[in-house]
Amino acid sequence: MRVVVLGAGIAGVSSAWFLAQAGHEVTVIEREPGPGLQTSFANGGQISVCHAEPWANPKAPWKILKWLAEEDAPLLWRPKADINQWRWGLRFLRECTPARARANLKSLVRLGLYSRAQLQSLRASTGLAYDALTRGILHYYTDEREFAAAIPAAAHMRESGLDRQIKTTAECIGIEPALAHARKIIVGGTYTPSDESGDAHKFTQALAERAAALGVRFRYGTQVLHLDGEESCEVNGAALRWQDEDGLWQTGSIKADAYLVCMGSYSPRLLKSVGITLDVYPVKGYSVTIPVRDGDHAPEVSLTDDGHKLVFSRLGDRFRAAGTAELNGYDLSLNPVRCAALLKRTQEIFPQAGDYAQASFWAGLRPATPGNLPYIGRTRYPNLFVNTGHGTLGWTEGAGAGHAVAQMISGQQPELDYPFCRGL
Template sequence: MKVVVLGAGVTGITSAWFLQQAGHDVTVVDRQPGAGLETSYANGGQISVSHAEPWANPGAPLKVLKWLMREDAPLLFRLRTDWNQWRWGLQFLRECTPARTRHNIRQIVNLGLYSRAQLRALRQRTGLQYDQLTHGILHFYTSEQEFEAAQEPARVMREHGCELDMKTPDECIAIEPALAQCRDRIVGGSMTPSDESGDAHLFTQRLAALCEAEGVRFLYQTRVLGFERAGDEVHGVRTATREGVVQTLRADAYVLCLGSFSPAFARELGVRLDIYPAKGYSVTLPVTSPEHSYNVSLTDDEYKLVFSRLGDRLRIAGTAELNGYSTELNLTRCEAIVRRTRELFPLMTDGQGAQYWTGLRPATPSNLPYIGRSRVRNVFLNTGHGTLGWTHSCGSGAAMADIVSGRVPEVDYAFTGVDARRGELLQPA
């Protein structure tokens, strides 16, 4: 089939790769001059199956209230006169029950394990290099309350196949000696030895180059204007080049991978997606003191920050701000990341040479992405991955290739428009 993939972020590129490998004729459309230049550009760099506890959990409502007026809060709802934000917030609260949290953890773990396996198979097949490290991910806790609260989610993750072991402070330092700089703060940790890290932007660009070598066509600097629809099918997608040339691309199937901008285009087709942009921040620092710098990828659970080593760079990313579609840098939030990093690793960096970045993560209330067939017969969804876009990208791409090809993916996940129990794709409503 001829397939048009809308979006050249990490999920768009992995979708294109697996669709091409499945024998389809693939075209990718993106408004940027290259792949991975928006949300995938400077993320936290983790392939983190262990990051499976959703934002919406029983402890979240009180935390959100506590953080409401803090400019540097890990999760900041900046309340607006925006019905989409309020509706998203109400859906978020519905997902905070213990039962919904357990269900969502299971889905996130299942997809994460499958996706990590697909990434490893892709890397083995292609030899793709992207500053990857396979040292695992160590979550560390500086709050007894947070450490205790992590025990039940960790149990649920282990129950569903996530290799996760709780660690004492001394065991944490044995795994990553750089943590000795904050030994008096650490109360415990958890280690997932099978998790990985690397440069998602480099991965996306290099996989895009492999896609092109395999025959995938790329239309960069091309905006998506809308769809031409007849009945329950889309007959074309209208696009415009940088020069203003308007053309209609026609295909048998269309895959929506437009991140936070997906809801607007889906709405045109009568499809409602509960996705809201969660602005995330990252800081990239040069390695100036190798002997005091971390090598194992880390997660600071209390402050919701992740730390990854990307060659001679240190990437620290995290926090989420629900404040519409603005990508303006909030220096207070950037400086809070640097301040926390210097508190934890005073010998590692003085904060000089910091490069700040912000991007819009496409967040769903449950943290579960939309992957599968939409209500429109030949429009497919691969969007809404939130903070786990790279972690879930290869699994999402592989599953998308199966679904477009008329097959049910092998992973146990609540795919959109797929009844895994009956082993069939559902017809559009």
């Protein structure tokens, strides 16, 4: 079949790779000049099945209320005159019940485990280099109550097949000696030795190159204006716009047998053109990337700072801190208060690790759903599919979601046990 994939982030490029391997003729449309330049560009670097616990849980509403007035809060809601934001918020509250949170966690763990296995298989078969480290993820706590609450959560994950282990403070330092400076504030941790880390941007670029060699056609610098389709009928084209060599805007369309939307936070805007509503809202996250100054004091095990909701990953001769969540529409501006808080916490934990004068900041929009479950599968249009809404777990879920949706487009039953879309 001829398949058009809309979007060249982790989700789009992974999907294109598996579709091409299945024998399809694939074209990828991307508005940026290359792959992985939006949400996939400078994320936290974790392949973290251990982060499958949904944001929407019984404690979340009270934490959000507490953080409303704090400019540097881990999760900051900026109320706007935006019906989509308020609808998303109400559905987020609905997902906060214990029963829904448990069900969502189980689905996310299954997807994460499947995806991590697919990524490992892909890496073994292609030899892709992307600063990958397979030293696990250590989640450390600085609050006794939060650590106590993590113990039953870790047990639920073990029941679902994830090897998340409880660790003492001393064991945490043993796993990652670079935490020695923070020994006095760490009360315990959880460790998932099978989780990984790596540079998502490098991975996406490298896989796009392999996909192109396999015959996938990439059209960069091309905007998707809308889809053409009628209710209960097939989509019959996608309207495009691009600049020619003289800088003049040109318009046209592309037709295929199947269309796959992998446009992250922008997916709802496109799908609205054919009457489909997705509960996906952009959640801005920040990162800072720092050159390593002293390798003995920079972390090599990927870490999660629970109190500040930050992650740390070593990426070759750099290390990155990332996190925070800001619901502020499609705004991509860098908030200096939040950047300063991110850098300050990193320096507190690893004072000798990096050349902090050379730190570079970034912000990206994570496509979040109320219960953290991404949309993967078929819409009510028989030839229109989606792979979007992965929130903070796009790097973790990319390979598995791409493989599963490629199976669905190929007319196969996915191997993965997951609540796939079947007629959005």
